[in-house]
Amino acid sequence: MDKSHDRLCSLESAAALPQATARLAPEVSPCSACPVRPLAVCTAMPYEDLKHLAAVVTTIRIGAGQPLFDEGEPADHCFIVTKGAIKVYKLLPDGRRQVTGFVFVADFLGLANKETYVYSAEALSSSELCRFRREELEDLLDRFPQMEKGLFAVAKDELAAAQERILLLGRKWAKERIASFLLMLSSRAGQNSQESDLVSLPMSRADIGDYLGLSTETVSRTLTELKQSGVIHLESKSKVRMLDRPVIETLAGGGELLLGL
Amino acid sequence: MDKSHDRLCSLESAAALPQATARLAPEVSPCSACPVRPLAVCTAMPYEDLKHLAAVVTTIRIGAGQPLFDEGEPADHCFIVTKGAIKVYKLLPDGRRQVTGFVFVADFLGLANKETYVYSAEALSSSELCRFRREELEDLLDRFPQMEKGLFAVAKDELAAAQERILLLGRKWAKERIASFLLMLSSRAGQNSQESDLVSLPMSRADIGDYLGLSTETVSRTLTELKQSGVIHLESKSKVRMLDRPVIETLAGGGELLLGL
DNA sequence: CGGGAAGTTGAAGAGCGTCAAAAGTAGTGG
Protein backbone atom coordinates (compact mmCIF):
# COMPACT_ATOMS: atom_id res chain seq x y z
CA MET A 1 0.00 0.00 0.00
CA ASP A 2 1.17 3.48 -0.77
CA LYS A 3 0.77 6.68 1.21
CA SER A 4 -1.25 6.96 4.38
CA HIS A 5 -4.71 5.45 4.18
CA ASP A 6 -6.01 7.32 7.21
CA ARG A 7 -9.57 8.53 7.32
CA LEU A 8 -8.20 12.06 7.44
CA CYS A 9 -6.06 13.31 4.62
CA SER A 10 -2.32 13.33 4.77
CA LEU A 11 -0.89 16.61 5.92
CA GLU A 12 2.80 15.92 5.34
CA SER A 13 3.53 18.90 3.16
CA ALA A 14 0.92 21.03 4.79
CA ALA A 15 2.18 24.13 6.56
CA ALA A 16 5.71 22.97 5.95
CA LEU A 17 6.21 24.26 2.43
CA PRO A 18 4.54 27.63 3.02
CA GLN A 19 6.70 28.28 6.06
CA ALA A 20 9.86 27.35 4.21
CA THR A 21 8.99 29.67 1.38
CA ALA A 22 8.16 32.42 3.85
CA ARG A 23 11.53 32.10 5.49
CA LEU A 24 13.32 32.48 2.19
CA ALA A 25 11.31 35.42 0.93
CA PRO A 26 9.00 36.83 3.61
CA GLU A 27 7.33 39.31 1.27
CA VAL A 28 6.26 36.65 -1.24
CA SER A 29 3.42 34.37 -0.21
CA PRO A 30 3.17 30.84 -1.63
CA CYS A 31 -0.18 31.87 -3.12
CA SER A 32 1.49 34.39 -5.37
CA ALA A 33 3.39 31.60 -7.07
CA CYS A 34 0.38 29.30 -7.27
CA PRO A 35 -0.19 28.20 -10.87
CA VAL A 36 -3.87 27.61 -10.16
CA ARG A 37 -4.59 31.05 -8.71
CA PRO A 38 -5.29 32.84 -12.00
CA LEU A 39 -8.08 30.32 -12.66
CA ALA A 40 -9.56 30.25 -9.16
CA VAL A 41 -11.49 32.75 -7.03
CA CYS A 42 -8.16 33.72 -5.50
CA THR A 43 -7.68 35.96 -8.54
CA ALA A 44 -10.12 38.32 -6.89
CA MET A 45 -7.65 38.89 -4.07
CA PRO A 46 -5.28 41.82 -4.67
CA TYR A 47 -1.75 40.60 -5.31
CA GLU A 48 -0.25 42.49 -2.38
CA ASP A 49 -2.74 40.88 0.02
CA LEU A 50 -2.08 37.28 -0.95
CA LYS A 51 -0.03 36.79 2.20
CA HIS A 52 -3.24 37.01 4.21
CA LEU A 53 -4.75 34.29 2.08
CA ALA A 54 -1.67 32.13 2.45
CA ALA A 55 -1.81 32.62 6.21
CA VAL A 56 -5.08 30.76 6.53
CA VAL A 57 -4.55 28.03 3.95
CA THR A 58 -3.24 24.51 4.39
CA THR A 59 -2.26 22.25 1.50
CA ILE A 60 -3.59 18.73 1.78
CA ARG A 61 -3.13 15.61 -0.32
CA ILE A 62 -5.55 12.79 -0.73
CA GLY A 63 -5.25 9.49 -2.56
CA ALA A 64 -7.55 8.20 -5.29
CA GLY A 65 -10.82 6.89 -3.88
CA GLN A 66 -10.25 8.35 -0.44
CA PRO A 67 -12.96 10.36 1.26
CA LEU A 68 -12.40 14.06 1.90
CA PHE A 69 -15.40 14.38 4.20
CA ASP A 70 -18.79 12.74 4.68
CA GLU A 71 -22.29 14.17 4.69
CA GLY A 72 -23.32 15.10 8.21
CA GLU A 73 -19.83 15.85 9.53
CA PRO A 74 -19.28 19.34 10.98
CA ALA A 75 -18.58 21.59 8.01
CA ASP A 76 -15.36 23.10 9.33
CA HIS A 77 -13.50 23.54 6.07
CA CYS A 78 -13.70 24.86 2.53
CA PHE A 79 -11.39 23.80 -0.28
CA ILE A 80 -9.95 24.74 -3.61
CA VAL A 81 -8.73 21.89 -5.79
CA THR A 82 -5.22 22.43 -7.10
CA LYS A 83 -4.58 18.98 -8.54
CA GLY A 84 -6.75 15.99 -9.44
CA ALA A 85 -10.53 15.90 -9.18
CA ILE A 86 -13.17 15.32 -6.52
CA LYS A 87 -16.63 13.82 -6.71
CA VAL A 88 -19.39 15.11 -4.49
CA TYR A 89 -22.42 12.93 -3.75
CA LYS A 90 -25.45 12.31 -1.57
CA LEU A 91 -26.73 8.93 -0.40
CA LEU A 92 -30.20 7.62 0.35
CA PRO A 93 -30.65 5.19 3.27
CA ASP A 94 -30.89 2.15 0.97
CA GLY A 95 -27.68 3.01 -0.85
CA ARG A 96 -28.99 4.86 -3.89
CA ARG A 97 -26.42 7.47 -4.74
CA GLN A 98 -26.59 10.79 -6.52
CA VAL A 99 -23.37 12.46 -7.57
CA THR A 100 -24.24 16.13 -7.30
CA GLY A 101 -21.04 17.38 -8.85
CA PHE A 102 -17.47 16.91 -9.94
CA VAL A 103 -14.94 19.40 -8.65
CA PHE A 104 -11.97 20.02 -10.88
CA VAL A 105 -8.75 22.02 -10.61
CA ALA A 106 -9.34 25.65 -9.57
CA ASP A 107 -12.90 24.92 -8.45
CA PHE A 108 -14.13 25.92 -5.00
CA LEU A 109 -15.68 23.27 -2.77
CA GLY A 110 -17.86 23.92 0.26
CA LEU A 111 -20.08 26.86 -0.56
CA ALA A 112 -23.11 25.75 1.43
CA ASN A 113 -23.14 27.48 4.80
CA LYS A 114 -24.65 24.79 6.96
CA GLU A 115 -23.44 23.46 10.28
CA THR A 116 -22.66 20.13 8.68
CA TYR A 117 -21.67 19.10 5.17
CA VAL A 118 -24.72 18.46 3.03
CA TYR A 119 -22.87 15.98 0.85
CA SER A 120 -19.89 13.66 0.89
CA ALA A 121 -16.72 14.27 -1.09
CA GLU A 122 -14.21 11.75 -2.37
CA ALA A 123 -11.14 11.97 -4.58
CA LEU A 124 -11.48 10.59 -8.10
CA SER A 125 -7.71 10.49 -8.47
CA SER A 126 -4.76 11.47 -6.35
CA SER A 127 -5.49 15.11 -5.56
CA GLU A 128 -4.22 18.20 -3.83
CA LEU A 129 -6.35 20.90 -2.27
CA CYS A 130 -6.02 24.19 -0.46
CA ARG A 131 -7.93 23.92 2.77
CA PHE A 132 -9.44 26.83 4.71
CA ARG A 133 -11.01 26.85 8.12
CA ARG A 134 -14.50 28.22 7.63
CA GLU A 135 -14.28 30.92 10.32
CA GLU A 136 -10.91 32.08 9.11
CA LEU A 137 -12.14 32.32 5.55
CA GLU A 138 -15.21 34.24 6.68
CA ASP A 139 -13.01 36.72 8.53
CA LEU A 140 -10.87 37.10 5.45
CA LEU A 141 -13.91 37.68 3.26
CA ASP A 142 -15.05 40.43 5.61
CA ARG A 143 -11.73 42.16 5.14
CA PHE A 144 -11.51 41.61 1.38
CA PRO A 145 -14.90 42.24 -0.22
CA GLN A 146 -13.53 41.60 -3.69
CA MET A 147 -12.84 38.04 -2.69
CA GLU A 148 -16.35 37.73 -1.31
CA LYS A 149 -17.76 39.15 -4.51
CA GLY A 150 -15.79 36.56 -6.41
CA LEU A 151 -17.24 33.75 -4.34
CA PHE A 152 -20.72 35.20 -4.71
CA ALA A 153 -20.24 35.13 -8.47
CA VAL A 154 -19.18 31.48 -8.21
CA ALA A 155 -22.32 30.72 -6.23
CA LYS A 156 -24.52 32.39 -8.83
CA ASP A 157 -22.86 30.48 -11.64
CA GLU A 158 -23.26 27.22 -9.79
CA LEU A 159 -26.91 28.03 -9.24
CA ALA A 160 -27.42 28.47 -12.97
CA ALA A 161 -25.53 25.24 -13.60
CA ALA A 162 -27.67 23.44 -11.02
CA GLN A 163 -30.82 24.52 -12.84
CA GLU A 164 -29.38 23.18 -16.06
CA ARG A 165 -28.79 19.86 -14.28
CA ILE A 166 -32.33 19.90 -12.91
CA LEU A 167 -33.62 20.24 -16.46
CA LEU A 168 -31.36 17.39 -17.52
CA LEU A 169 -32.47 15.07 -14.72
CA GLY A 170 -36.13 15.93 -14.96
CA ARG A 171 -36.72 15.98 -18.68
CA LYS A 172 -33.90 14.66 -20.85
CA TRP A 173 -33.50 11.17 -22.31
CA ALA A 174 -30.40 9.10 -21.60
CA LYS A 175 -28.80 9.97 -24.94
CA GLU A 176 -29.34 13.68 -24.35
CA ARG A 177 -27.89 13.41 -20.84
CA ILE A 178 -24.73 11.76 -22.10
CA ALA A 179 -24.35 14.35 -24.86
CA SER A 180 -24.78 17.19 -22.34
CA PHE A 181 -22.27 15.53 -20.06
CA LEU A 182 -19.63 15.26 -22.76
CA LEU A 183 -20.05 18.91 -23.69
CA MET A 184 -19.86 19.98 -20.06
CA LEU A 185 -16.63 18.07 -19.51
CA SER A 186 -15.25 19.45 -22.75
CA SER A 187 -15.99 23.05 -21.86
CA ARG A 188 -14.61 22.65 -18.35
CA ALA A 189 -11.37 21.02 -19.38
CA GLY A 190 -11.00 22.11 -22.96
CA GLN A 191 -10.24 25.76 -22.41
CA ASN A 192 -6.53 25.15 -21.93
CA SER A 193 -6.05 22.34 -24.41
CA GLN A 194 -6.31 22.59 -28.17
CA GLU A 195 -7.57 19.01 -28.32
CA SER A 196 -11.06 20.25 -27.64
CA ASP A 197 -12.69 17.26 -29.35
CA LEU A 198 -11.03 14.79 -27.02
CA VAL A 199 -12.87 14.50 -23.72
CA SER A 200 -11.32 12.61 -20.86
CA LEU A 201 -13.56 10.85 -18.36
CA PRO A 202 -11.65 10.68 -15.09
CA MET A 203 -14.57 8.97 -13.36
CA SER A 204 -16.06 5.48 -13.59
CA ARG A 205 -19.20 4.61 -15.54
CA ALA A 206 -20.93 4.16 -12.20
CA ASP A 207 -20.02 7.71 -11.21
CA ILE A 208 -21.28 9.03 -14.54
CA GLY A 209 -24.51 7.12 -14.02
CA ASP A 210 -24.94 8.44 -10.52
CA TYR A 211 -24.26 11.94 -11.83
CA LEU A 212 -26.78 11.68 -14.67
CA GLY A 213 -29.47 9.71 -12.86
CA LEU A 214 -28.83 6.59 -14.94
CA SER A 215 -27.53 3.09 -14.28
CA THR A 216 -24.00 2.08 -15.14
CA GLU A 217 -25.35 -0.18 -17.85
CA THR A 218 -27.36 2.57 -19.51
CA VAL A 219 -24.30 4.83 -19.58
CA SER A 220 -22.31 2.09 -21.23
CA ARG A 221 -25.06 1.20 -23.70
CA THR A 222 -25.63 4.83 -24.64
CA LEU A 223 -21.95 5.42 -25.27
CA THR A 224 -21.78 2.39 -27.56
CA GLU A 225 -24.89 3.59 -29.37
CA LEU A 226 -23.29 6.98 -29.97
CA LYS A 227 -20.15 5.22 -31.09
CA GLN A 228 -22.03 2.97 -33.51
CA SER A 229 -23.84 5.93 -35.04
CA GLY A 230 -20.49 7.60 -35.67
CA VAL A 231 -21.03 10.56 -33.36
CA ILE A 232 -18.18 9.71 -31.01
CA HIS A 233 -15.19 7.41 -30.89
CA LEU A 234 -13.91 5.67 -27.77
CA GLU A 235 -10.13 6.04 -27.89
CA SER A 236 -10.02 4.25 -24.56
CA LYS A 237 -12.42 3.62 -21.69
CA SER A 238 -11.75 7.09 -20.40
CA LYS A 239 -11.09 9.05 -23.59
CA VAL A 240 -13.96 10.02 -25.87
CA ARG A 241 -13.42 11.78 -29.16
CA MET A 242 -16.36 13.85 -30.33
CA LEU A 243 -16.59 13.25 -34.08
CA ASP A 244 -19.75 15.23 -34.79
CA ARG A 245 -20.03 18.10 -32.35
CA PRO A 246 -23.12 19.69 -33.99
CA VAL A 247 -25.09 16.48 -33.52
CA ILE A 248 -23.91 16.22 -29.92
CA GLU A 249 -24.94 19.81 -29.30
CA THR A 250 -28.36 19.27 -30.82
CA LEU A 251 -28.83 16.14 -28.73
CA ALA A 252 -27.71 17.95 -25.58
CA GLY A 253 -30.12 20.79 -26.22
CA GLY A 254 -33.02 18.38 -26.53
CA GLY A 255 -33.34 18.91 -30.28
CA GLU A 256 -36.28 17.00 -31.67
CA LEU A 257 -34.70 15.85 -34.90
CA LEU A 258 -32.04 13.42 -33.85
CA LEU A 259 -33.72 11.11 -31.41
CA GLY A 260 -33.93 8.30 -33.93
CA LEU A 261 -30.22 8.48 -34.49
CA MET B 1 -60.86 38.96 -19.43
CA ASP B 2 -59.77 40.95 -16.43
CA LYS B 3 -56.99 43.46 -15.96
CA SER B 4 -54.40 44.28 -18.61
CA HIS B 5 -53.19 41.32 -20.55
CA ASP B 6 -50.10 43.09 -21.84
CA ARG B 7 -46.90 41.17 -22.29
CA LEU B 8 -45.31 43.51 -19.78
CA CYS B 9 -46.71 43.69 -16.32
CA SER B 10 -49.07 46.39 -15.17
CA LEU B 11 -47.34 49.27 -13.51
CA GLU B 12 -50.39 51.21 -12.33
CA SER B 13 -49.42 51.48 -8.68
CA ALA B 14 -45.73 51.44 -9.40
CA ALA B 15 -43.84 54.46 -8.14
CA ALA B 16 -47.10 56.13 -7.27
CA LEU B 17 -47.64 54.70 -3.80
CA PRO B 18 -44.06 55.11 -2.63
CA GLN B 19 -44.05 58.75 -3.66
CA ALA B 20 -47.30 59.43 -1.89
CA THR B 21 -46.01 57.92 1.31
CA ALA B 22 -42.78 59.82 1.00
CA ARG B 23 -44.66 63.10 0.68
CA LEU B 24 -46.56 62.49 3.87
CA ALA B 25 -43.57 61.43 5.93
CA PRO B 26 -40.31 61.99 4.09
CA GLU B 27 -38.17 60.30 6.69
CA VAL B 28 -40.12 57.02 6.47
CA SER B 29 -39.57 54.94 3.36
CA PRO B 30 -42.32 52.61 2.08
CA CYS B 31 -39.98 49.71 2.69
CA SER B 32 -39.98 50.39 6.42
CA ALA B 33 -43.70 49.69 6.52
CA CYS B 34 -43.46 46.63 4.28
CA PRO B 35 -45.01 43.60 5.99
CA VAL B 36 -42.83 41.26 3.95
CA ARG B 37 -39.50 42.89 4.80
CA PRO B 38 -38.86 40.98 8.05
CA LEU B 39 -39.04 37.74 6.08
CA ALA B 40 -37.02 38.85 3.06
CA VAL B 41 -33.37 39.71 2.44
CA CYS B 42 -34.36 43.34 3.00
CA THR B 43 -34.04 42.60 6.72
CA ALA B 44 -30.29 42.74 6.21
CA MET B 45 -30.60 46.42 5.32
CA PRO B 46 -30.23 48.74 8.33
CA TYR B 47 -33.56 50.37 9.16
CA GLU B 48 -32.25 53.92 8.72
CA ASP B 49 -31.03 53.09 5.20
CA LEU B 50 -34.28 51.67 3.91
CA LYS B 51 -34.93 54.87 1.99
CA HIS B 52 -32.08 53.95 -0.35
CA LEU B 53 -33.71 50.61 -0.99
CA ALA B 54 -37.06 52.23 -1.59
CA ALA B 55 -35.45 54.62 -4.04
CA VAL B 56 -34.56 51.86 -6.48
CA VAL B 57 -37.63 49.66 -6.14
CA THR B 58 -40.79 49.60 -8.22
CA THR B 59 -43.90 47.69 -7.23
CA ILE B 60 -45.43 45.68 -10.03
CA ARG B 61 -48.58 43.58 -10.30
CA ILE B 62 -49.15 40.63 -12.52
CA GLY B 63 -52.23 38.52 -13.14
CA ALA B 64 -52.53 34.77 -12.71
CA GLY B 65 -50.93 32.88 -15.58
CA GLN B 66 -49.18 35.93 -16.95
CA PRO B 67 -45.49 35.82 -17.84
CA LEU B 68 -43.05 37.93 -15.83
CA PHE B 69 -40.17 37.36 -18.25
CA ASP B 70 -39.00 34.70 -20.68
CA GLU B 71 -35.77 32.78 -20.92
CA GLY B 72 -33.34 34.56 -23.20
CA GLU B 73 -34.62 38.08 -22.57
CA PRO B 74 -32.07 40.62 -21.28
CA ALA B 75 -31.89 40.06 -17.53
CA ASP B 76 -32.46 43.67 -16.51
CA HIS B 77 -34.38 43.11 -13.29
CA CYS B 78 -34.46 41.25 -10.03
CA PHE B 79 -37.57 40.76 -7.93
CA ILE B 80 -38.88 40.04 -4.48
CA VAL B 81 -42.35 38.51 -4.29
CA THR B 82 -44.64 40.37 -1.88
CA LYS B 83 -47.92 38.68 -2.79
CA GLY B 84 -48.91 35.54 -4.67
CA ALA B 85 -46.48 33.03 -6.13
CA ILE B 86 -44.35 32.63 -9.25
CA LYS B 87 -43.26 29.54 -11.14
CA VAL B 88 -39.88 29.44 -12.84
CA TYR B 89 -39.24 27.02 -15.68
CA LYS B 90 -37.04 26.03 -18.58
CA LEU B 91 -38.20 24.63 -21.91
CA LEU B 92 -36.67 22.20 -24.39
CA PRO B 93 -37.15 22.82 -28.12
CA ASP B 94 -39.84 20.14 -28.42
CA GLY B 95 -41.89 21.55 -25.57
CA ARG B 96 -40.73 19.43 -22.66
CA ARG B 97 -40.82 21.64 -19.61
CA GLN B 98 -38.95 21.60 -16.32
CA VAL B 99 -40.18 23.80 -13.51
CA THR B 100 -36.96 24.69 -11.71
CA GLY B 101 -38.64 26.41 -8.81
CA PHE B 102 -41.59 28.06 -7.18
CA VAL B 103 -41.04 31.52 -5.77
CA PHE B 104 -43.22 32.46 -2.82
CA VAL B 105 -43.79 35.57 -0.74
CA ALA B 106 -40.52 37.09 0.55
CA ASP B 107 -38.41 35.04 -1.85
CA PHE B 108 -35.84 36.67 -4.08
CA LEU B 109 -35.99 36.03 -7.83
CA GLY B 110 -33.18 36.59 -10.31
CA LEU B 111 -29.96 35.61 -8.59
CA ALA B 112 -28.17 34.35 -11.68
CA ASN B 113 -25.87 37.00 -13.05
CA LYS B 114 -26.10 36.31 -16.72
CA GLU B 115 -26.77 38.74 -19.54
CA THR B 116 -30.10 37.11 -20.21
CA TYR B 117 -32.57 35.26 -18.01
CA VAL B 118 -31.73 31.57 -17.86
CA TYR B 119 -35.35 30.63 -17.24
CA SER B 120 -38.87 31.91 -17.74
CA ALA B 121 -41.10 33.13 -14.93
CA GLU B 122 -44.87 33.18 -14.77
CA ALA B 123 -47.38 34.04 -12.06
CA LEU B 124 -49.24 31.13 -10.50
CA SER B 125 -51.82 33.49 -9.05
CA SER B 126 -52.37 37.23 -9.03
CA SER B 127 -49.11 38.51 -7.59
CA GLU B 128 -47.19 41.59 -6.53
CA LEU B 129 -43.45 42.03 -6.66
CA CYS B 130 -40.78 44.55 -5.82
CA ARG B 131 -38.72 45.10 -8.92
CA PHE B 132 -35.09 46.28 -8.99
CA ARG B 133 -33.00 47.32 -11.96
CA ARG B 134 -29.98 45.05 -11.84
CA GLU B 135 -27.37 47.84 -12.05
CA GLU B 136 -29.10 49.87 -9.38
CA LEU B 137 -29.29 46.89 -7.07
CA GLU B 138 -25.60 46.12 -7.68
CA ASP B 139 -24.71 49.70 -6.78
CA LEU B 140 -26.79 49.42 -3.65
CA LEU B 141 -25.12 46.14 -2.69
CA ASP B 142 -21.72 47.79 -3.04
CA ARG B 143 -22.80 50.44 -0.59
CA PHE B 144 -24.48 48.08 1.86
CA PRO B 145 -22.40 44.94 2.31
CA GLN B 146 -24.83 43.53 4.85
CA MET B 147 -27.45 43.36 2.14
CA GLU B 148 -24.99 41.64 -0.16
CA LYS B 149 -24.10 39.18 2.59
CA GLY B 150 -27.80 38.46 2.95
CA LEU B 151 -28.16 37.73 -0.73
CA PHE B 152 -25.05 35.59 -0.67
CA ALA B 153 -26.60 33.56 2.12
CA VAL B 154 -29.75 33.17 0.03
CA ALA B 155 -27.64 31.93 -2.87
CA LYS B 156 -25.89 29.38 -0.66
CA ASP B 157 -29.18 28.11 0.70
CA GLU B 158 -30.63 27.81 -2.78
CA LEU B 159 -27.55 25.90 -3.82
CA ALA B 160 -28.10 23.39 -1.04
CA ALA B 161 -31.77 23.16 -1.98
CA ALA B 162 -30.85 22.62 -5.63
CA GLN B 163 -28.65 19.67 -4.66
CA GLU B 164 -31.55 18.21 -2.71
CA ARG B 165 -33.67 18.53 -5.87
CA ILE B 166 -30.93 16.92 -7.95
CA LEU B 167 -31.01 13.94 -5.60
CA LEU B 168 -34.79 13.84 -5.88
CA LEU B 169 -34.80 13.97 -9.67
CA GLY B 170 -31.93 11.59 -10.12
CA ARG B 171 -32.71 8.88 -7.61
CA LYS B 172 -36.12 9.03 -5.96
CA TRP B 173 -39.29 7.14 -6.95
CA ALA B 174 -42.48 9.00 -7.75
CA LYS B 175 -43.95 8.37 -4.30
CA GLU B 176 -40.83 9.70 -2.61
CA ARG B 177 -40.84 12.78 -4.83
CA ILE B 178 -44.43 13.61 -3.95
CA ALA B 179 -43.72 13.11 -0.25
CA SER B 180 -40.67 15.38 -0.44
CA PHE B 181 -42.72 17.95 -2.30
CA LEU B 182 -45.45 18.03 0.32
CA LEU B 183 -42.92 18.48 3.11
CA MET B 184 -41.15 21.25 1.21
CA LEU B 185 -44.38 23.15 0.67
CA SER B 186 -45.32 22.61 4.29
CA SER B 187 -42.03 23.93 5.63
CA ARG B 188 -42.08 26.92 3.32
CA ALA B 189 -45.62 27.98 4.05
CA GLY B 190 -46.24 26.41 7.42
CA GLN B 191 -44.01 28.64 9.50
CA ASN B 192 -46.66 31.30 9.90
CA SER B 193 -49.71 29.07 10.10
CA GLN B 194 -50.56 26.72 12.91
CA GLU B 195 -52.30 24.38 10.47
CA SER B 196 -48.97 22.80 9.62
CA ASP B 197 -50.58 19.54 8.51
CA LEU B 198 -52.61 21.23 5.83
CA VAL B 199 -50.60 21.89 2.70
CA SER B 200 -52.02 24.07 -0.03
CA LEU B 201 -51.01 23.42 -3.63
CA PRO B 202 -51.31 26.72 -5.46
CA MET B 203 -50.10 25.13 -8.72
CA SER B 204 -51.66 22.71 -11.19
CA ARG B 205 -50.89 18.99 -11.34
CA ALA B 206 -49.02 19.68 -14.57
CA ASP B 207 -46.81 22.21 -12.77
CA ILE B 208 -46.13 19.73 -9.98
CA GLY B 209 -45.23 17.11 -12.56
CA ASP B 210 -42.91 19.45 -14.39
CA TYR B 211 -41.33 20.36 -11.06
CA LEU B 212 -40.79 16.75 -9.99
CA GLY B 213 -39.88 15.30 -13.37
CA LEU B 214 -43.13 13.33 -13.60
CA SER B 215 -46.18 13.36 -15.84
CA THR B 216 -49.43 14.95 -14.72
CA GLU B 217 -51.00 11.52 -14.59
CA THR B 218 -48.33 10.08 -12.32
CA VAL B 219 -48.74 12.99 -9.92
CA SER B 220 -52.46 12.36 -9.79
CA ARG B 221 -52.10 8.61 -9.42
CA THR B 222 -49.49 8.94 -6.69
CA LEU B 223 -51.62 11.34 -4.69
CA THR B 224 -54.52 8.91 -4.98
CA GLU B 225 -52.29 6.06 -3.82
CA LEU B 226 -51.16 8.03 -0.79
CA LYS B 227 -54.76 8.90 -0.07
CA GLN B 228 -55.88 5.29 -0.31
CA SER B 229 -53.15 4.15 2.05
CA GLY B 230 -54.35 6.69 4.58
CA VAL B 231 -51.21 8.81 4.60
CA ILE B 232 -52.86 11.94 3.27
CA HIS B 233 -56.35 13.29 2.74
CA LEU B 234 -57.40 15.48 -0.19
CA GLU B 235 -59.58 18.19 1.34
CA SER B 236 -59.86 19.68 -2.12
CA LYS B 237 -57.83 19.53 -5.34
CA SER B 238 -55.43 22.06 -3.90
CA LYS B 239 -55.51 21.25 -0.19
CA VAL B 240 -53.73 18.18 1.14
CA ARG B 241 -53.89 17.15 4.76
CA MET B 242 -50.91 15.12 5.95
CA LEU B 243 -52.38 12.43 8.19
CA ASP B 244 -49.21 10.50 8.93
CA ARG B 245 -46.24 12.84 8.85
CA PRO B 246 -43.68 10.25 10.02
CA VAL B 247 -44.52 8.01 7.08
CA ILE B 248 -44.31 10.96 4.70
CA GLU B 249 -40.94 11.92 6.13
CA THR B 250 -39.61 8.39 5.81
CA LEU B 251 -40.83 8.23 2.23
CA ALA B 252 -39.28 11.61 1.43
CA GLY B 253 -35.95 10.56 2.87
CA GLY B 254 -35.89 7.48 0.70
CA GLY B 255 -36.51 5.11 3.61
CA GLU B 256 -36.41 1.53 2.51
CA LEU B 257 -39.25 0.24 4.61
CA LEU B 258 -42.32 1.86 3.20
CA LEU B 259 -42.11 1.41 -0.53
CA GLY B 260 -44.71 -1.32 -0.54
CA LEU B 261 -47.15 0.94 1.23
C1' DC C 1 -76.77 26.01 -15.31
C1' DG C 2 -73.58 24.86 -19.01
C1' DG C 3 -69.17 24.68 -21.29
C1' DG C 4 -64.31 24.20 -20.94
C1' DA C 5 -60.38 23.41 -18.39
C1' DA C 6 -58.25 20.58 -14.87
C1' DG C 7 -57.98 16.27 -12.75
C1' DT C 8 -58.63 11.25 -12.52
C1' DT C 9 -58.54 6.63 -14.13
C1' DG C 10 -57.51 2.83 -17.38
C1' DA C 11 -54.81 0.17 -20.80
C1' DA C 12 -50.88 -0.37 -23.55
C1' DG C 13 -46.19 0.55 -24.50
C1' DA C 14 -41.43 2.58 -24.05
C1' DG C 15 -37.30 3.58 -21.71
C1' DC C 16 -34.53 2.41 -18.49
C1' DG C 17 -33.25 -0.58 -14.38
C1' DT C 18 -32.02 -5.02 -12.68
C1' DC C 19 -29.93 -9.33 -12.85
C1' DA C 20 -26.58 -12.20 -14.83
C1' DA C 21 -22.72 -13.44 -17.43
C1' DA C 22 -18.95 -12.46 -20.55
C1' DA C 23 -15.18 -9.53 -21.94
C1' DG C 24 -11.81 -6.34 -21.00
C1' DT C 25 -8.52 -3.95 -17.81
C1' DA C 26 -5.47 -3.13 -14.10
C1' DG C 27 -2.99 -4.10 -10.27
C1' DT C 28 -0.28 -7.90 -7.67
C1' DG C 29 2.82 -11.35 -6.70
C1' DG C 30 5.49 -15.14 -8.04
Add this chain to the structure above:
DNA sequence: CCACTACTTTTGACGCTCTTCAACTTCCCG
Protein backbone atom coordinates in the same frame (compact mmCIF):
# COMPACT_ATOMS: atom_id res chain seq x y z
C1' DC D 1 7.81 -10.70 -17.35
C1' DC D 2 3.77 -13.12 -17.17
C1' DA D 3 -0.01 -15.28 -15.00
C1' DC D 4 -3.55 -14.66 -11.46
C1' DT D 5 -7.05 -12.17 -9.43
C1' DA D 6 -10.35 -8.62 -8.81
C1' DC D 7 -12.65 -4.96 -10.64
C1' DT D 8 -14.66 -2.32 -14.31
C1' DT D 9 -17.08 -2.31 -18.51
C1' DT D 10 -19.90 -4.33 -21.87
C1' DT D 11 -23.65 -7.01 -23.59
C1' DG D 12 -27.98 -9.63 -23.28
C1' DA D 13 -32.63 -10.88 -21.43
C1' DC D 14 -36.32 -9.61 -18.82
C1' DG D 15 -39.20 -6.81 -15.82
C1' DC D 16 -40.82 -2.68 -13.68
C1' DT D 17 -41.84 2.12 -13.24
C1' DC D 18 -43.46 5.67 -15.43
C1' DT D 19 -45.24 7.75 -19.90
C1' DT D 20 -48.48 8.11 -23.41
C1' DC D 21 -52.89 8.12 -25.29
C1' DA D 22 -57.59 8.18 -24.46
C1' DA D 23 -61.92 8.43 -22.14
C1' DC D 24 -64.31 9.90 -18.33
C1' DT D 25 -65.26 12.85 -14.24
C1' DT D 26 -64.98 16.82 -11.49
C1' DC D 27 -64.50 21.48 -10.76
C1' DC D 28 -64.81 26.22 -11.74
C1' DC D 29 -66.44 30.42 -13.64
C1' DG D 30 -69.00 32.99 -16.62
